[in-house]
Amino acid sequence: MQRQVRTTPRKRPRQARSRATVDTVLEATARVLVKRGFDGLTTNLVAEAAGVSIGSLYQYFPNKSALVGALIEKHVEDMTSLVLSELTRVAQLPMAEAVRSVIELMIRAHAVEPELHRVLTEQVPRVGRMAKLREIDALNHRMVAGLLASRRHELAIGDPDMVAFVLVSAMEAITHRAALFAPELLRDPRLIDETCTMVRRYLGIADG
Amino acid sequence: MQRQVRTTPRKRPRQARSRATVDTVLEATARVLVKRGFDGLTTNLVAEAAGVSIGSLYQYFPNKSALVGALIEKHVEDMTSLVLSELTRVAQLPMAEAVRSVIELMIRAHAVEPELHRVLTEQVPRVGRMAKLREIDALNHRMVAGLLASRRHELAIGDPDMVAFVLVSAMEAITHRAALFAPELLRDPRLIDETCTMVRRYLGIADG
DNA sequence: CTAGAATGCGAGCGTTTACTCACATTGCCA
DNA sequence: TGGCAATGTGAGTAAACGCTCGCATTCTAG
Numbered sequence: 001m002q003r004q005v006r007t008t009p010r011k012r013p014r015q016a017r018s019r020a021t022v023d024t025v026l027e028a029t030a031r032v033l034v035k036r037g038f039d040g041l042t043t044n045l046v047a048e049a050a051g052v053s054i055g056s057l058y059q060y061f062p063n064k065s066a067l068v069g070a071l072i073e074k075h076v077e078d079m080t081s082l083v084l085s086e087l088t089r090v091a092q093l094p095m096a097e098a099v100r101s102v103i104e105l106m107i108r109a110h111a112v113e114p115e116l117h118r119v120l121t122e123q124v125p126r127v128g129r130m131a132k133l134r135e136i137d138a139l140n141h142r143m144v145a146g147l148l149a150s151r152r153h154e155l156a157i158g159d160p161d162m163v164a165f166v167l168v169s170a171m172e173a174i175t176h177r178a179a180l181f182a183p184e185l186l187r188d189p190r191l192i193d194e195t196c197t198m199v200r201r202y203l204g205i206a207d208g
Numbered sequence: 209m210q211r212q213v214r215t216t217p218r219k220r221p222r223q224a225r226s227r228a229t230v231d232t233v234l235e236a237t238a239r240v241l242v243k244r245g246f247d248g249l250t251t252n253l254v255a256e257a258a259g260v261s262i263g264s265l266y267q268y269f270p271n272k273s274a275l276v277g278a279l280i281e282k283h284v285e286d287m288t289s290l291v292l293s294e295l296t297r298v299a300q301l302p303m304a305e306a307v308r309s310v311i312e313l314m315i316r317a318h319a320v321e322p323e324l325h326r327v328l329t330e331q332v333p334r335v336g337r338m339a340k341l342r343e344i345d346a347l348n349h350r351m352v353a354g355l356l357a358s359r360r361h362e363l364a365i366g367d368p369d370m371v372a373f374v375l376v377s378a379m380e381a382i383t384h385r386a387a388l389f390a391p392e393l394l395r396d397p398r399l400i401d402e403t404c405t406m407v408r409r410y411l412g413i414a415d416g
Numbered sequence: 417c418t419a420g421a422a423t424g425c426g427a428g429c430g431t432t433t434a435c436t437c438a439c440a441t442t443g444c445c446a
Numbered sequence: 447t448g449g450c451a452a453t454g455t456g457a458g459t460a461a462a463c464g465c466t467c468g469c470a471t472t473c474t475a476g
Contacts, residue, residue: 014453015444015452017442018452018453028212039333054434164384170374170406174373174380178377194367222423225422225423250464260425272465347461
């Protein structure tokens with residue numbers, strides 16, 4: 001155990017056949033992770049669940065942590081692409097509506113494969129993956145700070161960077177904790193309303 | 209591996225000698241965890257670092273996860289006892305000051321063994337430990353909700369429970385993320401100020 | 417002082433599991 | 447069609463590591 005060194009794929013899938021294999025393996029990884037947890041995930045088990053030989057798995061993933069890493073990367077990309085695709089549209093809206101839209105967006109992002117999301121955040125040791133998370137985080141931060149700065153005249157705020165830090169932390173935590181501790185809250189409009197209230201009052205926006 | 213079942217100590221230390229052993233082992237666990245990470249932590253290594261035989265370790269900790277679990281419990285207790293001890297005093301203060309005090313308290317709590325805190329939150333799979341965390345969380349939530357309810361007349365808020373959820377999530381996340389991503393921010397009064405602003409505006413309290 | 421309890425010891429057992437490798441099969445291109 | 451590259455296979459290897467157990471040492475109570 002813990003022999004892992006390299007985390008990049010050892011071989012790129014070139015033909016359609018092998019691309020399918022890679023996909024199947026990643027899907028199986030997600031299934032096994034949800035069903036057995038991180039400790040219960042073994043490469044042999046994943047191969048079996050994928051209906052692929054263990055050898056094939058190791059053609060494309062040099063070790064277990066690369067396997068899980070690839071899955072995390074995919075999941076994070078699924079979540080952020082959802083947000084990014086809508087964000088430009090949202091940025092055009094009046095501020096009060098933009099706030100609500102962003103909150104709803106984040107909630108929807110957390111509803112993408114929630115089971116997997118839970119296992120990934122609860123159980124998977126974040127060694128080495130911290131870099132990727134920080135990156136996403138920095139992206140979020142920059143976008144929010146930019147939005148705040150560009151609309152500064154309609155807001156009652158100080159340093160956009162500091163405000164962005166507080167806001168991003170708060171909103172991320174609210175959706176995240178709701179997803180983990182009380183998933184039903186994600187459907188509860190009262191949570192969205194309350195979060196909107198918090199953000200609007202903080203930024204000094206009239207209720208919309 | 210993954211043979212763990214019981215998580216309670218197999219034997220209570222009765223004499224001073226064995227109580228010292230247990231302490232030494234827990235300290236060594238913390239050191240090893242910080243130095244090698246969760247994956248690099250082995251029971252043999254801990255025993256060696258503690259200057260204790262592996263057999264002795266297993267006298268008091270039935271398995272690896274109980275060992276780490278005990279450490280988490282201790283750390284969480286250290287953090288919460290700090291908060292609880294001051295909270296009654298804080299509850300007496302005028303609201304504007306109470307807010308600042310609570311924020312400072314949380315920051316101080318996150319400064320208890322920050323290295324260990326980091327490893328614990330970043331790396332240790334939370335399987336089974338979720339219960340304890342939820343418990344702490346529920347306690348926090350109840351206290352904040354209670355405080356809000358009792359001072360409701362001076363605040364511009366709706367359902368105290370919902371507000372408490374938003375507040376606790378936000379404040380926890382801000383200190384936690386500052387601790388993880390930018391420890392120097394914890395010393396930066398601007399962060400405290402900004403967080404105060406957020407909370408005060410949200411609750412409708414005049415700046416203090 | 418002594419007996420029995422508590423504690424300490426650590427070599428090594430047994431299992432788990434990541435990963436290899438020699439070989440088979442399939443697809444691609446000339 | 448032949449030949450080479452890409453892909454697939456899975457039994458087997460080696461090492462890591464959690465944990466046991468039989469025995470030694472230290473404490474405590476009577």
